[in-house]
Amino acid sequence: MSVQRRKLINHPDNLIEELIAGMVSAHPDHLFVSGDTGRAIVAKNGPRHGKVGIVVGGGSGHEPAFAGYVGHGLADAAPLGNIFASPSPSQIMDAGFAADGGAGVLFLYGNYTGDVMNFGMAAEGMAKEGITARSFVVTDDIASAPLDNIEERRGIAGDFFVFKVAGAAADLGLDMEAVEAAAKRANDATRTMGVALGPCTMPQTGQANFELPPGEMEIGMGIHGEPGIERGPAETADAVTDRLLAPILEELDLGAQDRVAVLVNGLGSTSLLELYILHNRVAQIMAERSVDIHASWVGEYCTSLDMEGASITIMKLDGDLQSWLDHPCDTPALRVGAAAAPAAHPAREMQSRSKQRGRTTVALDDLKSDGPITPGVFHTMMEASAQAIYRERDRLSALDGAIGDGDHGLTMEIGWKAVMARLNAPDRPATISAMCEDMADAFLEAVGASAGPLYGSAFQTAGAAVADRLNLDAASYVAWVQGLSDGIVARGGAQPGDKTMVDAWGPAAAAAKAKLRESSAVADCAVAAAQAASAGAVETKQMLSNRGRSKKLGERSRGHIDPGAESAAVMLQAWAQVLADLEKS
Incomplete structure (x- = not known):
């Protein structure tokens, strides 16, 4: 039985807002918040006219990354996502608008599915405002x-x-192509390997997001708790350092007269004593190879909440990389040299972007009203699925912890809370299609991560499929479920057998269609869809993952149910139960 660990937090729903308020109040000379979302942290002396804007970002829980690197000479802004989840497109756009100085904005982030989707959507949104935004993904994890x-x-x-x-590079006035090229040179010259000795604890639940028995270590652990490439007995500091450095030395082909920069990074609960011991061994190995260490950083620079463990990063330097590394910067988490800050450049004023897209108005009398699923019944169905997700939150997160970052249940809970806040608002929409538009916006804005864009697209596509209906009959309910599946596939690109939520949504849509040929009862179609989704989720257990974070696990992804497929089954089961009860009444 896992032990719950206490955290110094207030209400779990307020974690990120209070984190941001704390950072800004601790560093008022460096940081302020810009934009409607309240999630974009901006450098007071960073953005300026004529300079390429630098926006770095990702999920919270990695502090001091990412907002800790916002300041003069480094990043101009950082959008903060939920714990271990990408920021949403509007949060990223708030940061992008603030960083824009007329020379374009470069987004930099780690190579994760949710970040790629959300930053990509943000770049599309900024292009509509006449601002060039490009993305650069970091890929240092061997x-x-x-x-x-x-x-x-x-x-x-x-x-x-x-x-x-x-x-x-941006601070020196290089143009977009040159700044992007500099980032590529740095990425090509940088390699990292990490080790975990214990899990991290999700602050919302106090539970570990994966299991690692005492006395064992995981080599290659990701910063969200994703399993690595090898698990075995814990070893001495020197032996671990040798393991981590071996592939780095090989890939960077380090030899006599080479110069490097070294980062020995703690993952959240590793003492400086241990980190310095690791660095001592790094220095010994570099000396044996006649490799010069130009600069070292030892401490917590990219954490994983309170994970026990560390990573070692080496960047092989050339003249330019060394010069850029030595260039002055002044941020809350990193200061190099004496950064002479220019006058502050005010954030670009943008029109307020409503968190709800403009609803399409239709005359209710023009909509088809046959069918038992009225807007009121639909609302009841959505409430039922929200409650089911809340009940299953910890189980879904535990499934995710086995092959991912352990937050899927929490992410879905955040999404459904946002959905129900929209659907319970005084001005809630009167049609199912309009409800779906609000649900799409809610998921996209509240969740970020990969689930945000995926379910944003799903509900938008499903709503469009029934835009001519006031009530849903069996055929239109089947079309609605097919729309959910189609939207997810269109946004994420996964196919059946990839071990994703598509392996539940695809069978659900197919089974509902098949049942429709036999029965015109909406409950029958809903039950068929739910049963097929549950079976599809179970089948993912033996699949090899081809998408997302679990793809990195290879054969180790087998034997685990995909959490996204399971949460899809949970929702479909809740809807089917409401409709079955309705039929009986």
């Missing part, structure tokens, strides 16, 4: 993919060096 698939690697502590170089 453990997450082989060298011939280097573009699939995760970005972990190596973010530190890539962000520093890009920020310096």
